[in-house]
Amino acid sequence: MSLLSASVLAAFLTAIIVQTMPLILAAIGETIGEQSGVLNLGIEGVMLVGAYSGYVAAISSGSPWIGMLGGIAGGVVANLLLLVLNVWLGLNQIVIGLAITIMGEGLTSVLYLQNYSKHPQSVPGSSWAIPGLSDLPVVGPSLFRQSGIFWVLLIAMVAIAFLLSRTNWGLSIRAAGQKPSSLDAAGGNVLRTRSSAVLLNGAFVGAGGAFLSILTTGTFTAFMTGGLGFVAIVITMLSRGKVTWIVITSLLYGIAVAIKNPLQLIGVSVPADVFQMLPFIVVMVTLILFARSSIVPPALGSPYTRGAR
Amino acid sequence: MSTIAAEPGVISLREITKAFPGVVANDRISLDIVGGQVHCLLGENGAGKSTLISILAGMQQPDSGTILVDGRSTPINSPKAAVDLGIGVVHQHSTLVPAFTVLENLMLGETGVLRNETRAKARLDELSELLGARIDPDALAGDLGLGQQQQVEIAKAMWKGSRLLILDEPTSMLTPQAIEKLAASVAQIKAQGLAVVFITHKLREAYQMGDCVTILRGGKNVGHIGADQLASFSEAQAQRAILAAMFGDDVATPEAADLAGATEAHREVDDIELGTKRVRLELSGVATRGHGHDVDIRDVSLAVHESEILGIAGIDGHGQAALAEVVAGQRSAAQGTIRFDGADITRRGVAGRQQLGLRYVTDDRLHEGTVGGMSVAMNLVLKRIGQRPFWKFGQINRKAVDAEAERLIADYAIKTPSSATRAGTLSGGNIQKVLLARELTDGARFVVVNKPTYGLDLKTVKLVRQILTEFAAEGGAVLLLSTDLDELVELSHRIAVISDGEIVGIVPNDGRGTAERVGQLMTGAIEGTPATEEAHA
Secondary structure, X not given: OOOOOHHHHHHHHHHHHXXXXXXXXXXXXXXXXHHOOOOOOOHHHHHXXXXXXXXHHHHHHOXXXXXXXXXXXXXXXXXXXXXXXXXXXXXXXXXXXXXXXXXXXHHHHHHHHHHOOOOOOOOOOOOOOOOOHHHOOOHHHHHHHOOHHHHHHHHHHHHHHHHHHXXXXXXXXXXXXXXXXXXXXXXXXXXXXXXXXXXXXXXXXXXXXXXXXXXXHOOOOOXXXXXXXXXXXXXXXXXXXXXXXXXXXXXXXXXXXXXXXXXXXXXXXXXXXXXXXXXXXXXXXXXXXXXXXOOOOOOOOOOOOOOOO | OOOOOOOOOEEEEEEEEEEEOOEEEEEEEEEEEEOOOEEEEEOOOOOOHHHHHHHHOOOOOOOEEEEEXXXXXXXXXXXXXXXXXXXXXXXXXXOOOOOOEHHHHHHOOOOOOEOOHHHHHHHXXXXXXXXXXXXXXXXEHHHOOHHHHHHHHHHHHOOOOOOEEEEEOOOXXXXXXXXHHHHHHHHHHHHOOOEEEEEEOOHHHHHHHOOEEEEEEOOEEEEEEOHHHHHHOXXXXXXXXXXXXXXXXXXXXXXXXXXXXXXXXXXXXXXXXHHHOOEEEEEEEEEOOOEOEOOOOOOEEEEEEOOOEEEEEOOOOOOHHHHHHHHHOOOOOOEEEEEEOOEEOOOOOXXXXXXXXXXXXXXXXXXXHOOOOOEXXXXXXXXXXXXXXXXXXXXXXXXXXXHHHHHHHHHOOOOOOOOXXXXXXXXHHHHHHHHHHHHHOOOOOEEEEEOOOOOOOHHHHHHHHHHHHHHHHOOOEEEEEOOOHHHHHHHOOEEEEEEOOEEEEEEEOOOOOHHHHHHHHHHHHHHOOOOOOOOOO
């Protein structure tokens, strides 16, 4: 089979899309948090909670749409911990973040083993063939036969990019991360701004996890994110709050994951382990090349107390 | 409650009290702020000025007392409430977000979903006209000079149609030229019928800009000169009245006047003939590279002679930290050579330079300068760890350390309960004395001091300046980095001006007009016209 045959290319493209989407969503969520000055190191755990709750909602309702909503709700609920302990009570973000990661990993593993591991169920597939476009070669069967969820999430991403750069809310978010005392002095509310950012962070990270279980793999397995949340943190730092950059750097990762099948098909005989390492090697190389230019908001990681200098 | 009935158009404070652990910052302060007047709040550091305005700005709540707006008791319990009442504050420390454009900074705190840039630009034009300043709305706030940043801050404070503008020590970092511009803007704002509260610790400014003056001391309102009275006073009379309130009647007036910045600063160190003095420290073509967000120095050549105090003037953050640290040895020079008494010390580290007698008093006295959790005694020998007689065979010799500490505490009049007290519990002034004592003892021949009197009370300021002058008079050499122009003029033999990491000129400090020439160099360098002063060798 040739590398350039239409069906191989279509499969490659599909793989890129489904592998990249969870990462993009998680990185956008993390970006909203970081721009407002809240570093969510619990992202790995929140993604797993989103993946699990999305999976449960999808198989019990039979609808991937309801599954996505379940994942979003799971992410928001998991982030309430960060909201209360860090934003409101001012506790250390690193400790809370690591706790949320460990808790998310443990909780979802135990619940999955208890409830579903003996009779694993698959999420019903979902695709929406766009009339006309879906008959195109290569992009037709890959891009234009994605689930409707994919298109809704794309619109949400554009909306977030617009909100961050063009609205007063976005300005407040960025001010809360740059210099919260300025936002306070200008009559804004730092706690409310950061709270909204943390909740949106939970929604997007949860959606990323749910996309992974519902649409990428169609099932849930323990520890299924495998470090994807931490990759999202790296991508967030490299992208400096720009949604376009998040998409570009995430695609690099997605391509590195998806390239496995076409390469194996044309007979490149490399151990499978190498392919599994590839995405992480790509991330590391990108970091080495571009980490110097990553700029994080100055107030990232420090809780705000009025009057404290 | 006071018996004075408040009139409309007036913001009145009645019996405002605010205590912090260990100190009463505001003790039953009452005053009236009237529209169309500049009300000067005068007092030294720690007199309670900043607390009073953070109460007016809604950043802090008074423990007791009321604020009357148009005669009605009005609590100001958040910055937003203050903004809604039309109270705009220009804080001493910039509240601009450096990574935002001017327009973004101004629009911060607006309500509504979409950013309305057209309306914001129109409002900025209106305010620019009022302030008599042109501000590029798309420039990054961090790229503006300090004077311009302040104009943006004023525009921001007046953004929503202010009735009261509070300026907290607005002149402390400005060049004389920028101060004149500020005075013109304030006059325009006053003419619009707005009330202005002008906070300063310089008496001269209070008299020049103020319509009435209130003096705070130790958290109390210790004197008020009303508008009619101030207008009828001559400058000398006003000075005497204010000084009496500031220091009590028993203070020798000329000295107090000097401390309070009543008169223009003039040189107080003795003349020295530079030609006859040997060069103690010489930098030639020194540059630093890459250190976070700091400004690096480029091609700096300077010579400091024995017995000389060389001042370095410049707006904060223009490479002072890099210069101080490269001399101290805390930062390595990427280019150029540093000579000390003729010997090349470019490659020597901090400890090596320390032993030669080259010392450094940092501006970050709380974090970099001292270890707050350790005793005063330990902090005093911090740079001699491992050396005899304080350490013997790796063991600390407490007796020797305590004896040395007691000697320094007495010599430098450090006020501390004992030498075992944790250094972090001392006041800023005493911490600075600990630093000076540590650095200037044990064979010091040269010292770099960065902002040595920043944030200190007047008595300590005087003491610190005296210590530095005496050190130079006894043959030491001083490199004095400061943002306080008056201080530089009083202490330095020559003043070099640093701008964006480069020395743009050196002014000999002889006679009147030094401050103006230094100011010209500072602004000339910033606004892009070539520096006219020739370096004076």
